[in-house]
Amino acid sequence: MPAQVVSSELGFRVDSDNDRFVDPVVTYRYIIDGETYTGDRVSFGSGDASWSQSRVNAYPVDRSINVRVNPNDPTDAVIEPGGRGWERFLPLGGLVPLGVGVSIILTGRRRLRNPELMRGPSGPTQVGPKGHWIPATLGIIFTTVGVFIVRDGLTAIQIARASSTWPTTEGTVVLSEAHREWDREEKRHTYFPVVVYTYEVEGVTYAADRIRPGSIRGSSRTSASALRLTKKYPEGSLTPVSYNPDQPSQATLVVGESVRSWRTMVFGGIFTVIGLVIALVFFPRPWAHQASNQGTGSPRS
Structure with missing residues (x-):
């Protein structure tokens, strides 16, 4: 739907704690069936100050733009449909509980098939050849998250050094x-x-x-x-x-570089080490179990 920007500036929004955040305030007009409507929604998501100012720069006053209008409510319009901030990454958060859930199902199925694994409330005293999938999966998740945090930390350190x-x-x-x-x-x-x-x-x-x-x-x-x-x-x-x-x-x-510049990398390094230890302890390792059985079964001289 064609529209025209009538005002564009950096504004503020207030949350439930009365804290202010910057937001792009872009007002536009569009005509449907001879009736004029006014909208001010840029996107369904939000962003930081840099993103907000970039939207103000992208939609200056008197610019002709295209907007999406709700067919059931002509007063509901948006310039950029879809999330434009951290909301885009929310679906990725569902992968963590999904992975944990799959691990629980696989572990439960394995315990039901093997009664020996039901000897105690916390399972066997030693990690068998098939490992423990729940802590192993959590270890892999921790390691993956830690690697990404370390990468961001290295980027932050490089930026800090270059900023001088x-x-x-x-x-x-x-x-x-x-x-x-x-x-x-x-x-x-x-x-x-x-x-x-x-x-x-x-x-x-x-x-x-x-x-x-x-x-x-x-x-x-x-x-x-x-x-x-x-x-x-x-x-x-x-x-x-x-x-x-x-x-x-x-x-x-x-x-310039400071102690704060290293916080992210140190935090990510701790996350990575914890994840690696958990994954290595509980990950399936049939080769080690096979070697142990061969050593136990060998005749004594």
Whole structure:
């Protein structure tokens, strides 16, 4: 459906905790059966500050665009159908419980067929030639996740090292506040700073929310440290922004490598080691069982 953009700017949305997040605010008009409608939905998903500003840049005022309209509700329209943020990866999360479920089924079937494996509530005292598929599968999952985290950590370290040589430009802080998040494991609130800034490179406006290089967001038990950082970058203030010359949408306020830059890789390394140990201990190894049987059955001299 043809439409025309009437306004386009970086705006805010507020969640249930009254925390603000940047969002693209793009308003457009379209006509159906002679009646004019107004919409403001860009996509069904959400993204970070960089994505939000890129959508504002993609849909400037007076631009002609195409929108998708709900045939049952003409007031419901969207520019980009489908998720555009982390929601796209939600289906992948179903692979973890699926793998665990398959492992439970296979292990249960094996125990029913072999009564010797039902001797105790926790199974046999030694790992047999067929292994234990539930912990083995969990070990493989842990290892796979750990490898991906390590890869992201290495990328973060490379970015941190390279940021020291990035060019700088003047940016404007558009959002600066401490957000509160509930930690279910420790049953307490944690606080983390959110600083969003815009900057211009070769006539193009960009937005970013990276304070320092690194993938793991820093948090604190109290709001004091988070507020201390946000006070350093108050809303409306001008601040130097270092950006990647090869990818201007990638920027940071603090440059250089630090301890924070290694957090992701260390965390991923621990995940990988734990997964490998679990997988190696419980993975099926019939060759070892066969060698053990041959040694046990050999005649003594």
